[in-house]
Amino acid sequence: MGEGAGSISDEEWERFLREAEAGVPxxxxxxxxxxxxxxxxxxxxxxxxxxxxxxxxxxxxxxxGWYVVGLLAAAGLLVVALAPGRxxxxxxxxxxxxxxxxxxxxxxxxxxxxxxxxARLPTLDQPFKGSPAAxxxxxxxxxxxxxxxxxxxxxxxxxxxxxxxxxDFLAASSLSPAVLRGERPGxxxxxxxxxxxxxxxxxxxxxxxxxxENDPLLLFSRFDAAxxxxxxxxxxxxxxxxxxxxxxxxxxxxxxxxxxxPVAPAAGDGDEVTRTIVRREVVMSWxxxxxxxxxxxxxxxxxxxxxxTNGGCDTFTGYLTPRFGxxxxxxxxxxxxxxxxxxxxxxxxxxxxxxxxxxxASRL
Numbered sequence: 380m381g382e383g384a385g386s387i388s389d390e391e392w393e394r395f396l397r398e399a400e401a402g403v404p405x406x407x408x409x410x411x412x413x414x415x416x417x418x419x420x421x422x423x424x425x426x427x428x429x430x431x432x433x434x435x436x437x438x439x440x441x442x443x444g445w446y447v448v449g450l451l452a453a454a455g456l457l458v459v460a461l462a463p464g465r466x467x468x469x470x471x472x473x474x475x476x477x478x479x480x481x482x483x484x485x486x487x488x489x490x491x492x493x494x495x496x497x498a499r500l501p502t503l504d505q506p507f508k509g510s511p512a513a514x515x516x517x518x519x520x521x522x523x524x525x526x527x528x529x530x531x532x533x534x535x536x537x538x539x540x541x542x543x544x545x546x547d548f549l550a551a552s553s554l555s556p557a558v559l560r561g562e563r564p565g566x567x568x569x570x571x572x573x574x575x576x577x578x579x580x581x582x583x584x585x586x587x588x589x590x591x592e593n594d595p596l597l598l599f600s601r602f603d604a605a606x607x608x609x610x611x612x613x614x615x616x617x618x619x620x621x622x623x624x625x626x627x628x629x630x631x632x633x634x635x636x637x638x639x640x641p642v643a644p645a646a647g648d649g650d651e652v653t654r655t656i657v658r659r660e661v662v663m664s665w666x667x668x669x670x671x672x673x674x675x676x677x678x679x680x681x682x683x684x685x686x687x688t689n690g691g692c693d694t695f696t697g698y699l700t701p702r703f704g705x706x707x708x709x710x711x712x713x714x715x716x717x718x719x720x721x722x723x724x725x726x727x728x729x730x731x732x733x734x735x736x737x738x739x740a741s742r743l
Contacts, residue, residue: 481514481515481516482514482515482617484520484521484522484619485523485617485618485619488722491722492717492719492720492721493511493719494511495742496509497509501652503643503650503652506610506611506641506652506654507615507639507641507654510719510743511719512615512617512639512719513615515616515617515639516617517614517616518550518554518614519549519554521615521617521618521636522546522549522616522620522634522636523619524546524620525619525620527542530623530630531625532628532629532630532669532670533630533665538622538630541632541665541678542620542632544570544676545632545634545678546620547566547570548663549636549661551567551570552567552599552600553638553659554614556609559601559609561601561604562601563586564601567598567599568582570676570678571678571680572666572673572674572677572680573674573677578679578680582595585697589697590695591695594695594697595697596685596697596698596699597683597684597685598659598661600657600699601697601698601699602642602655602701604645605645606644606645606646606698607643607645607699607701608643608644609642610641610642610652614638614640616636616637616638617636617637617721618636618637618721619634619635620634625681626664627667627670627671628670629664629665629667629671630664630665631663631665632665632678633660634659634661634662634663635659635660635721635725636659637658638656638659639654639656640654640656640657640699641654642654642701643703644704653702653703653743654701654743655687655688655689655699655701656687656690657685657687657688657699658685658686658687658725659684660682660683660684661683662680662682663678663680664679664681666678666679684726684729686725687699688718688740688743689702689740716728716741717742719742
């Protein structure tokens, strides 16, 4: 399914932002994402909250990959693996070169990393060969969705709708074929509260002038179609969605999903295949419109974090930039990290990484 119908032109986007500035008369002011993040951190942690937008310095050394730490909302973490390594939007399908029986959908954090697979290189026909992702779900089928129950200001039916729309956002931001080809994620952006000014400012800048502070990859997966093509029609995923009552009776939904993208060079007719692995944690608030300025059917961002393997190290082009061939012979100096390990929370991953720059991924 393409994204073209949902894409927003620059002129429409600028008009959208201007109209959003007016807000909704009579409703309380919408708190910024930074304010939400700080309040949440103060409730849950004893230490000081991490900055809304910051970035640790990149350092390089090693043999297989790069590991970059950055912060946006809570934090953002980038890993580029230089070891050797199909696409789905709202649809799944394809065997993906599966090895073994498919895993049941994830319902809780695992207590250990997935076992190491035999060292086999991916191919155009079997792009997940040698990867734990061969047993993962296709597209949104790999994302666990909890049972809905009345929470906060929402009835059971409304919670179920919010969970469905949350999964729609994940599909539109990280699985849409058009977005993965580098197009603007109009469908995903349309689900974000237009009255959340700091987030809207970030979105307005990120696609026009991507930078360390305004990097679209923190929320969206995009490749430069002139350089990279996706292999096949399946993206493998593993993760889950959870929720609880948040501030002012809101329903706060947390998503933690790992996406595995098999890719090949756009040019040439060779058979080289590698993989880019992206793990994102996005926390969103489905607010009570009687208490918060929000458009119907949209959510406010609380925090977001990203951990990317073989997607670029300290590069801010607005695209994931996997390495191929001799380019993989780079170096990194950070700790070795397993991009398939979901037994560690994103926050713990950030703390362990510290200010490490470009480090090594143990497998791809």
